[in-house]
Amino acid sequence: MGKKILVVLGHSDGGSFCAALAGNYIAAAQTAGHEVRFLRLADLVFDPVLHQGYKKIQELEPGLLEAQQDIKWAEHLCFVYPIWWGGMPALLKGFLDRVLLPGFAFKFSPDSNFQEKLLKGRTAHLLVTMDTPAWYFKWVYRMSPVAQMEITTLAFCGIKPLKSLMFGPVLSSQPGQRERWLLQTRALAARI
Template sequence: MGKRILVILGHPSSNSFCAALAERYAQSALRAGHEVRQLFLGRMNFDPVLREGYQQVQPLEADLRRAQADILWAEHLTLVYPIWWGGIPALLKGFFDRVFLPGFAFKYREGKAFPDKLLQGRSAHLLVTMDTPPWYYRWIYRMPGLHQIRKTTLAFCGIKPSKTLTFGPILGSHAAQRQRWLEQAQSIASH
């Protein structure tokens, strides 16, 4: 029996290599019998700035309400995004700021240091591109754009990252290398 999978493209461009990875992953998951929905953040209409923090409710745009419904529907999330300046793109960060809200993704309780994880029971794959060699990003930079998503965003809300694939350097890569990376994305989606 297949899973309900939500693929989130965190790159603003639908013509990027990230978009190709997201599409290959989604098609492979469909062929494997999973139900798949996709979110292309660059095509969504929303303000990525959480204007007043949590001091004032900022009404969610229709696209963000649909995104929350898709997240609740999903058993598994796949995030596809590039590393820019060592971290995640502003659009993806803004998406998390606006969608992973208290009462939806987590909830603080009086007297408890850590919040309840309201999205518990879900798993995640991360497909991450970069121009830095992945070994350098890991050992020298210590992977801030991966830790931010895996630990302080997904795990904080109860989503368990189960697999991370890093692809790079994209800059200067050749067609055969990109094809191998697409096949890696296809392979993990089919399980």
């Protein structure tokens, strides 16, 4: 029996290599018998700014309400995004800030210093592009933006990161290298 998968594209350009990765992941997952929903953040209309932090929750726009329903529906998520200026794009960060709310993704109880993880039972893959060599990103930059997503975002809410693939440098990559990265992506999706 296939899984319910939500693929989230955090790149604003629908013609990007991230979009190609997302498309290949979706195709391979569907071929493997999974049910897939696709969320292209650039298509959503929402304010990415938390104007009052979490002191007062802003009313969610319709696209964000639908995104929350898709996250609840999903058993597995795949986030596809680039590293820009050493972090995830503002579009993706704003989406996470607005959607992974207290009461939806986690909650604190008055008698504990630790959160209750409300999205337990879900898993995730990350497909991350960059213009830095992946080895340099890992050993010099210590993969901090990936760790942020895996540990302090997904795991904080109960989503278990299974695998993160990092592709780079994309800017100077040749078509053969990009095709190998797409094959890696398809193989990952086929193994869910």
